[in-house]
Amino acid sequence: MPQLPNAEIITIGDELLYGQVIDTNSAFLGQELGKLGIRVRQITSVSDRADEIVTALDLARTRADVVLTTGGLGPTKDDLTKHILTEYFGTELVLNESSLRDVEAIFARFNRPMLEVNRQQAYLPATCTPIRNAVGTAPGMWFEDKGTVFVSMPGVPFEMKRMMTDTVLPRLARHFQVPPIEHIVIQTVGLGESFLAEQIADWEDALPPNIKLAYLPSLGAVRLRLTGQADGQPNLRGRMEALLPELRRRLGNHIFAETDIPLEQAVGQLLAERGLTVGTAESCTGGYVAHKLTSVPGSSRYFLGSIVSYHNDIKIKELGVLPETLAAHGAVSEEVVRQMAEGARQRLGVDVAVATSGVAGPDGGTPEKPVGTFWLAYADAHQTVARKISFNRGRQLNIDYATNSLLNLLRLSLPVS
Amino acid sequence: MPQLPNAEIITIGDELLYGQVIDTNSAFLGQELGKLGIRVRQITSVSDRADEIVTALDLARTRADVVLTTGGLGPTKDDLTKHILTEYFGTELVLNESSLRDVEAIFARFNRPMLEVNRQQAYLPATCTPIRNAVGTAPGMWFEDKGTVFVSMPGVPFEMKRMMTDTVLPRLARHFQVPPIEHIVIQTVGLGESFLAEQIADWEDALPPNIKLAYLPSLGAVRLRLTGQADGQPNLRGRMEALLPELRRRLGNHIFAETDIPLEQAVGQLLAERGLTVGTAESCTGGYVAHKLTSVPGSSRYFLGSIVSYHNDIKIKELGVLPETLAAHGAVSEEVVRQMAEGARQRLGVDVAVATSGVAGPDGGTPEKPVGTFWLAYADAHQTVARKISFNRGRQLNIDYATNSLLNLLRLSLPVS
Numbered sequence: 049m050p051q052l053p054n055a056e057i058i059t060i061g062d063e064l065l066y067g068q069v070i071d072t073n074s075a076f077l078g079q080e081l082g083k084l085g086i087r088v089r090q091i092t093s094v095s096d097r098a099d100e101i102v103t104a105l106d107l108a109r110t111r112a113d114v115v116l117t118t119g120g121l122g123p124t125k126d127d128l129t130k131h132i133l134t135e136y137f138g139t140e141l142v143l144n145e146s147s148l149r150d151v152e153a154i155f156a157r158f159n160r161p162m163l164e165v166n167r168q169q170a171y172l173p174a175t176c177t178p179i180r181n182a183v184g185t186a187p188g189m190w191f192e193d194k195g196t197v198f199v200s201m202p203g204v205p206f207e208m209k210r211m212m213t214d215t216v217l218p219r220l221a222r223h224f225q226v227p228p229i230e231h232i233v234i235q236t237v238g239l240g241e242s243f244l245a246e247q248i249a250d251w252e253d254a255l256p257p258n259i260k261l262a263y264l265p266s267l268g269a270v271r272l273r274l275t276g277q278a279d280g281q282p283n284l285r286g287r288m289e290a291l292l293p294e295l296r297r298r299l300g301n302h303i304f305a306e307t308d309i310p311l312e313q314a315v316g317q318l319l320a321e322r323g324l325t326v327g328t329a330e331s332c333t334g335g336y337v338a339h340k341l342t343s344v345p346g347s348s349r350y351f352l353g354s355i356v357s358y359h360n361d362i363k364i365k366e367l368g369v370l371p372e373t374l375a376a377h378g379a380v381s382e383e384v385v386r387q388m389a390e391g392a393r394q395r396l397g398v399d400v401a402v403a404t405s406g407v408a409g410p411d412g413g414t415p416e417k418p419v420g421t422f423w424l425a426y427a428d429a430h431q432t433v434a435r436k437i438s439f440n441r442g443r444q445l446n447i448d449y450a451t452n453s454l455l456n457l458l459r460l461s462l463p464v465s
Numbered sequence: 466m467p468q469l470p471n472a473e474i475i476t477i478g479d480e481l482l483y484g485q486v487i488d489t490n491s492a493f494l495g496q497e498l499g500k501l502g503i504r505v506r507q508i509t510s511v512s513d514r515a516d517e518i519v520t521a522l523d524l525a526r527t528r529a530d531v532v533l534t535t536g537g538l539g540p541t542k543d544d545l546t547k548h549i550l551t552e553y554f555g556t557e558l559v560l561n562e563s564s565l566r567d568v569e570a571i572f573a574r575f576n577r578p579m580l581e582v583n584r585q586q587a588y589l590p591a592t593c594t595p596i597r598n599a600v601g602t603a604p605g606m607w608f609e610d611k612g613t614v615f616v617s618m619p620g621v622p623f624e625m626k627r628m629m630t631d632t633v634l635p636r637l638a639r640h641f642q643v644p645p646i647e648h649i650v651i652q653t654v655g656l657g658e659s660f661l662a663e664q665i666a667d668w669e670d671a672l673p674p675n676i677k678l679a680y681l682p683s684l685g686a687v688r689l690r691l692t693g694q695a696d697g698q699p700n701l702r703g704r705m706e707a708l709l710p711e712l713r714r715r716l717g718n719h720i721f722a723e724t725d726i727p728l729e730q731a732v733g734q735l736l737a738e739r740g741l742t743v744g745t746a747e748s749c750t751g752g753y754v755a756h757k758l759t760s761v762p763g764s765s766r767y768f769l770g771s772i773v774s775y776h777n778d779i780k781i782k783e784l785g786v787l788p789e790t791l792a793a794h795g796a797v798s799e800e801v802v803r804q805m806a807e808g809a810r811q812r813l814g815v816d817v818a819v820a821t822s823g824v825a826g827p828d829g830g831t832p833e834k835p836v837g838t839f840w841l842a843y844a845d846a847h848q849t850v851a852r853k854i855s856f857n858r859g860r861q862l863n864i865d866y867a868t869n870s871l872l873n874l875l876r877l878s879l880p881v882s
Binding site: 064065066067068069070071072074075076077078079080082087088089090091092093094095100104107206262264328330333334335336337338339341342343345346347348351352353354355356357358359361362365366395396397409410411412442443444447 | 481484492496497681750753756759828861
């Protein structure tokens with residue numbers, strides 16, 4: 049196998065060092081370069097000062113074959129990157145006609161007057177290959193200098209991502225003759241990372257040397273990524289797919305998707321495929337389950353509505369929970385959460401409904417029902433099921449975890465059409 | 466004024482370079498150090514490899530007076546930071562009794578058996594000052610070497626933040642004899658950054674040289690931070706506060722808080738102070754307004770519930786929107802959103818209700834009501850007000866912006882008690 053290139057990332061901007069902005073660009077770049085098999089050796093964030101940027105470039109090129117920078121390409125005075133690169137590579141700014149047309153088109157589209165500072169953005173270093181910015185006014189730049197590739201992109205995540213996907217990643221793959229690489233994502237929910245690893249340890253050990261497995265854990269879920277590098281044999285993808293039936297057998301219905309979609313989208317696809325409508329009745333999650341379900345574009349096909357019943361009066365009046373059940377068992381109980389799910393199904397006129405009632409914290413816990421106690425329920429025409437979970441890592445993470453658990457309960461309980 | 470120290474941050478971990486984890490620690494550190502007047506010169510993320518960590522330390526100390534590292538302190542084999550630092554400073558690991566007691570206490574609290582790897586975590590380099598970890602098993606370390614301070618902390622944000630606040634920041638302030646510094650935060654909503662800057666340009670220009678203003682913009686809101694450095698004159702805080710009446714006069718009711726709390730908490734405080742209850746009726750925001758309001762601990766004092774009416778049948782049945790209004794004006798209209806707010810007030814039995822109906826996108830737009838068109842309404846016993854906004858930067862940002870705008874409408878419309 050040919051040697052794969054190393055990369056370094058330099059993110060530029062005082063706002064990163066002051067902590068006003070969290071750098072999300074580096075993680076995106078690391079993930080995308082990783083998919084090509086390009087390893088990121090270091091990420092460096094520097095201020096908008098020329099000397100610091102030049103030092104970072106000098107050091108990065110000693111370690112990496114490709115140096116990607118983001119930031120400092122805007123039209124204002126503190127955006128220095130283009131001028132610094134022009135000097136760094138000993139060249140000069142010249143008007144790039146095609147970039148000028150792009151910038152003009154952007155202003156025409158938004159029907160705004162174009163300023164001289166924006167026109168200046170179409171002046172680019174003579175030795176660079178411009179990288180088209182389909183969604184903003186600052187073009188990117190590709191330089192090759194003494195065997196190192198330098199790529200400069202805007203800091204706006206939306207613009208940078210589009211530029212990477214459309215232009216930079218394909219060009220890097222060609223330039224470095226990156227061997228074909230294949231990825232398969234298997235997403236699981238409801239199994240801890242170490243337990244999952246134990247379940248598939250011997251399967252993983254038996255993988256051929258050119259196929260690697262990565263664990264990407266998040267709250268209650270683990271994404272598995274299988275990466276195959278070309279080994280001169282035909283049909284790499286087919287050989288990877290042949291490994292999956294055994295993995296599926298081991299993990300069973302913990303697998304919720306074999307593509308890179310969130311759990312709420314996987315659940316939405318099931319609902320749409322089976323022609324079912326859904327609604328929620330939420331106490332402790334306060335509308336977050338409804339928010340997650342409706343964060344998916346097109347969710348109005350299956351999501352009809354919710355009743356957030358924070359106050360017990362609303363549980364009684366809008367969901368039909370019996371006052372005597374509340375009095376006997378309290379709001380955080382199996383009995384109440386079942387009535388909430390069944391009531392939501394009736395009131396919202398949906399095929400299936402889910403419900404939550406719990407103690408999100410930080411206050412409100414009791415010895416019998418400490419903070420982090422959550423009752424979840426699911427109801428359809430044939431059955432109502434309830435489940436209790438305990439999880440306490442702070443209010444927002446508790447709400448997140450309860451929401452993911454409820455979405456999983458919904459996924460596993462849906463009637464097969 | 467004495468020379469303030471420079472800092473550098475080194476975040477350690479393969480997961481950062483692979484992009485599996487977004488580095489949020491650096492932004493927190495940058496903000497907190499900035500409040501002391503300590504400037505972060507550079508942030509570097511490196512892998513768990515000894516040679517790369519040592520190189521990063523060598524370079525950082527040439528530029529900075531204090532080097533803070535996060536990560537690599539866990540109990541597993543890839544956690545190398547402690548061993549690398551032990552060798553880097555030419556010392557050896559010795560058992561630290563007080564750290565051992567802390568680790569034992571953590572395990573006792575969670576009633577779990579303590580493993581030998583956890584006991585190992587109480588072995589620390591002989592020349593370091595241990596930094597207590599109040600919420601985890603890995604102690605931090607403070608080294609002083611040839612005039613540079615090195616601080617090593619865990620990568621878990623929760624543990625690192627607690628360590629910074631409890632120990633590291635006060636110790637840095639003492640060690641570097643950082644002069645007293647004062648901060649005042651003024652939070653505004655509903656004014657663009659450049660418009661806001663124009664409104665207060667001459668006020669800002671007239672600030673004394675030891676008082677600086679920073680703009681920290683986010684979606685629809687701008688946080689202003691006034692930072693005063695000691696200048697040998699008495700009562701710095703009082704002199705800063707004397708500047709505020711004029712700022713308040715210029716910005717009027719765009720100011721929603723003079724402390725560092727989110728908009729939903731400021732709104733919640735108003736509701737609690739005035740003894741009012743609130744509910745929401747949500748279409749396009751799908752429960753996100755309810756989620757925001759209930760993300761504040763203690764919100765059950767004023768938040769009673771919501772009806773998420775994604776489907777028009779639920780707008781009619783649960784909120785009392787008239788079918789003929791829907792037919793005549795469509796769901797995204799002033800008429801419907803007013804009826805939603807008024808209906809929610811009645812049905813939920815709340816003092817005030819707010820409502821949303823809009824086109825969050827990416828699909829569903831029409832020439833008259835393009836994606837990003839939102840109608841917002843507020844209703845109490847005396848009035849119903851509605852407002853139209855347009856904002857289109859992608860589904861989630863659209864929902865965020867509409868939610869912030871509605872919370873602001875709620876804040877500005879609440880009756881004075």
